[in-house]
Amino acid sequence: MKTTSLLLGSAAALIGVSDARAIDSIAAAEPDPAEYVRICDVYGAGYFYIPGTETCLRIGGYVRYDIGLGDVGSFNGANATDHKDGSANATWQKNARFTLKTWTNQETELGSLKTYSEIRMNFGNRNAYSDGDGLQNYALNRDPSLAFAWIQLGNLRVGKDWSAFDMFIGYPGNVLNQTLVPYGDFDTNVVQYYFDGCNGVSAVVSLEEGEGAVGSIDSYVPHVVGGLKYTQQWGAITGVAAYDSNYESVAGKIRVDVNVTDELSLFGMLGYGSNGKLNDDSTNAIDAHGRGFYKVWGGSWAFWAGATYKFNEKTSFNLQVSGDQLKNYAAAINVAYTFVPDFTVIAEVDYDRCGDFCVGMVGTSNVNWTNADKRNSLGGILRFQRSF
Helix, strand or coil, X not given: CHHHHHHHHHHHHHHHHHHHHHHHHHHCCCCCCCCCCCECCCCCCCCEECCCCCCEEEEEXXXXXXXXEECCHHHCCEEEECCCCCCEEEECEEEEEEEEXXXXXXXXXXXXXXXXXXXXXXXXXXXXXXXXXXXECCEEECCCEEEEEEEEXXXXXXXXXXXXXXXXXXXXXXXXXXXXXXXCCCEEEEEEEEEECCCCEEEEEEEECCCHHHHCCCCCCCEEEEEEEEEECCEEEEEEEEEECCCCEEEEEEEEEEECCCCEEXXXXXXXXXXXXXXCCCCCCCCCCCCCCCCCCXXXXXXXXXEEEECCCCEEEEEEEEEECCCCEEEEEEEEEEEECCEEEEEEEEEEECCHHHCCCCCCCCCCHHHCCCCEEEEEEEEEEEEC
């Protein structure tokens, strides 16, 4: 009897151990291996593979804060009607911006497949008339804007971009107020083809739609832009030409960049466009219509010239002077200082002289209607920007 009990007890113990091991085996089952984000250094810093794909993604942008005073440039003077006595007073103009950028790259049998997007959101004050309140400068959230959203396969690009008339030839200097004398309009949908040749030769052909009342095409015929560039270690020579299908007019720009030393670089750019059917001799300063999408400066010709001098890795000095046939002249000077990597502060002083008919900025989004009768204007901007 004792032997039987001992055997039964041993069997029960073995069964219990077996069940426990089975439970432990179920509980200890390893999860599927996690797919960690992999760095993609083929296209530069900041890219990583989207999990489960061969597409490399980069996310970036910046946060910017501008403080403006005076009555020139993109701030155009900030004025408001006093709530107490009804007088008009100058005031600060401020703007905070958050910009989100994305890049994607992937190699395919047809070449590199790329995308780029940029969305901007602003909170700031801007001159506006309010019923019963006079001229006011309220700070408000502005509608988000789509600056860029394009796809490029190989050398073919389609989508929302800035016009090749401006992007291919480059910005007119490293100043903040680049368009005191405007050098072109920007926002447009495009179908573009880029050509990268040997020995520093590159080219672009762009079919564009324009934007707004002045630029948008009114038929199936697009605007056409073509550009050619020669780049060497000493600098570059670039030319662009544009056909405005609305006005059947042609405009062009040519630019020379010279790297004098490692610290000093110079540039000069000349623009020319026939008035033709643009009816550019209008005496109405507020009539922006009639300049087209490309020849937005006053008269037939305009010029932009400038320099950048790098004192050291953190500090640079930037200058731009500009003018056009209608005797609009401007100058912008700034000093940029990088306190730490990706955080820069820029202090700029701007001057412009409004010429014939006082239409120095007609045709751009920077028109200063409140100061349209002033011949000479002075202002400045202090910018803080953290890029990531």
